[in-house]
Amino acid sequence: xxxxxxxxxxxxxxxxxxxxxAAIGIGYRAHGPDWCELDLxxxxxxxxxxxxxxxxxxxxxxxMDMAASIAVWNRAGFTAHATLDLxxxxxxxxxxxxxxxxxxxCYRVTHSVAFVRGVAHHGDPDDPIAHVAxxxxxxxxxxx
Amino acid sequence: MSxxxxxxxxxGLTLEPDAEGAxxxxxxxxxxVVGRPGFLHGGAISGLLEMAAYMALxxxxxxxxxxxxxxxxxxxxxxxxxxxxxxxxxxxxTRLGTxxxxxxxxxxxxxxxxxxxxxxMNYLVLRS
Numbered sequence: 512x513x514x515x516x517x518x519x520x521x522x523x524x525x526x527x528x529x530x531x532x533a534a535i536g537i538g539y540r541a542h543g544p545d546w547c548e549l550d551l552x553x554x555x556x557x558x559x560x561x562x563x564x565x566x567x568x569x570x571x572x573x574x575m576d577m578a579a580s581i582a583v584w585n586r587a588g589f590t591a592h593a594t595l596d597l598x599x600x601x602x603x604x605x606x607x608x609x610x611x612x613x614x615x616x617c618y619r620v621t622h623s624v625a626f627v628r629g630v631a632h633h634g635d636p637d638d639p640i641a642h643v644a645x646x647x648x649x650x651x652x653x654x655x
Numbered sequence: 656m657s658x659x660x661x662x663x664x665x666x667g668l669t670l671e672p673d674a675e676g677a678x679x680x681x682x683x684x685x686x687x688v689v690g691r692p693g694f695l696h697g698g699a700i701s702g703l704l705e706m707a708a709y710m711a712l713x714x715x716x717x718x719x720x721x722x723x724x725x726x727x728x729x730x731x732x733x734x735x736x737x738x739x740x741x742x743x744x745x746x747x748x749t750r751l752g753t754x755x756x757x758x759x760x761x762x763x764x765x766x767x768x769x770x771x772x773x774x775x776m777n778y779l780v781l782r783s
Contacts, residue, residue, distance in 0.1 A: 531696035534665060534687035558661045567662035568726050569705050573698025594697045598730040 516589035518542050518581045522549075532577055535570045540612065547581035549574050551611040564607035568641075571611060571631050572599050575643040578615030579627035586617040587625060587653040595624070597645035605640050609633045615643070620653050663706050666699060670710070671743070678710040682742045695737025697772075700762055703744045704774035705729060708760040711746025712778055715756075719782065724756065727777040735771040740764050742771065756780050 522539035535557060540548040551557075551574045559567025576594055583592065605611055614636065615629035624646055631641040659668055663680075666688055671679045682688060682703045690696030705726070716722045744762040756778040761770045 529686060530689040531687060531699045532690075535698075556661045556665045561660055567660065567702065567705070568729065569662060569666075569698065569702025572701045572705070572729070572731070573696065576698050576701070593736070594731075594733050596730065596732045597697070597701070598728065600728045601726050604725075 516581065516584040518547055518585075531573060535573060537574050537577060542581065542585055545582060545586040545618070546614060546616040547578045547585060548612060548614045549578045549581075551613065553608050553610060563604070565604045566607075566611075568599070568601055571601075571605065571613070571641050572597065572643075574611065574613040575599065575615060575629050575631060575641065576645075578613045579617070579629050579643065579645060580615070580647060582615040582617040582627060582629075583620070583625040583647050583653075587620045587655060590649050590651060590653060592625070592647045592649040592653075595646040595648045597643065600642045602639050602641060605631075606633060611640065620655050622655075623649055623652050625649070625653060659706070662702065666702055666706070668703065668706060673745075677745065678707070678714050679743055679745045680707045680710065682744070684739050684741060693739055695742065695771075697731075697733055700733070700737055700742070700772045701729070701731045701774065703742060704731060704760040704762055704772060705776065707744035707762070708746040708758040708774060708776045711748055711760070712751075712756055712758050715748045715751055716780075721783045723781040723783075725779040725781065727755075727779055729774055729776045731772060731774045733772050735769070737762075737771050738764060743767075752780070753782070754780055
């Protein structure tokens with residue numbers, strides 16, 4: 512049996528204090544057997560365009576990378592893995608002041624590759640800010 | 656302050672123009688950009704790549720005061736783990752059209768020929 516990863520415990524523990532996710536303020540919302548939902552509250556330090564106050568695209572990508580990574584662990588158990596590639600479509604600019612919600616889903620796992628997709632939104636998944644597709648690789652293989 | 660947007664300051668980015676004056680970005684290793692212990696977070700690498708692509712495009716558009724750009728999408732390939740050392744990135748505008756620009760960016764640590772990650776981006780170019 513694969514070792515279970517508890518995203519709530521991670522984000523309430525060391526994940527909230529150290530590293531890039533903590534630096535940009537990523538928090539935990541919910542998870543299921545093959546998905547994870549994180550959030551990214553608006554913050555002045557995330558702004559990419561000072562004129563409009565719109566946040567940079569980088570923090571959105573970071574949140575979606577983390578949500579997708581945890582989604583893989585939820586489906587296949589915790590194992591060392593790395594993002595192989597990630598594509599983000601920026602459907603519309605994020606609204607200044609509003610929290611972003613990012614939901615990542617793992618829809619397929621093979622021996623060593625996990626396929627993910629996800630959406631970032633401001634509370635309504637049908638009005639998305641960004642759409643994501645990507646793959647992760649586990650050097651030691653996934654437990655399916 | 657670096658003169659770069661707040662998010663670039665969060666990543667610790669500084670501008671290091673090359674001999675021709677083209678922008679190269681430097682990101683130091685440190686807690687704000689760490690993922691698993693001892694390695695860069697893929698999101699921080701991506702943020703660096705996107706900023707390098709943006710800077711390259713702005714550099715290319717330098718003569719056009721009224722031109723603005725909006726990212727349409729990005730695809731990032733992660734090739735090697737980012738270790739505990741400085742990372743550099745530069746963007747290359749592969750095509751600058753009237754409405755769309757295609758930009759590539761590459762990030763490396765020791766050797767530009769051994770990138771740790773690369774990105775391809777499409778931008779909407781807005782000329783009023």
